[in-house]
Amino acid sequence: MLPGGTIFPLTVDFDRTPVRMLKLIFSGLSIQGSAGAPRREVRRMLKFCVQHNIHPTIMTWPLNQKGATEALKTLKDGKMRYRGVLVAQ
């Protein structure tokens, strides 16, 4: 990390931080928590996505029991690229 850098631990975790205090102090690092985004920023994100043609890479299944079962299997097998979406019929 560059001095003054910021670490964003976005992984949901119930443990204590594994980062050493000394690293933070002597490199001036920050650990910045962040949960989701405020509504204003979600609106900006949607606009940004349209402007730059950004979209998630998804795998889709129909929104029914069979679709949900197959989607969960794909997730458990570690084969989801990169988000699974159940589409209402």
Next chain:
Amino acid sequence: MDVYCVNKKEFISHDRDEGSFGSHVAWDADALFIIPKEMKSEHAGPLMCGGATVWGALSQYNLKATDRVGVIGIGGLGHLAIQFASKMGCEVIAFSGTESKKAEALAFGATEFVATKGLKDLKHIGKINQLLITTSEQPDYDLYNLCNDGLLILKVP
């Protein structure tokens, strides 16, 4: 910021009937988003959670276009973080366990790709300003030189 509002009432912690699986639902318009007509509904879905999570980190904490942004873990969050940071003008260094996602990570806009499996350290990788950890489990912080024992030598006169 509304996500940290002490009076918020949100899905799961306050209300399990938020209506996702219904045909119709009545909600306060302030809490809804208009999905742009150019965007498919199935693409908007993952943006509302995973997308907002990484966008929140990238948009609210003084990120600069000249920053080097590290993304650990290329999955639901990471693949969007790479695209966002890259389009914001940043250099993006994607870290993944193996080489399997290299081509995709570079296509998402990563400038560098690092397969961390078997690596003892990352000294050959240029340093990073902002590091987003988007893995499903915590990564090996030792590898990123964030938890090694700092040895402080004091000279006593």
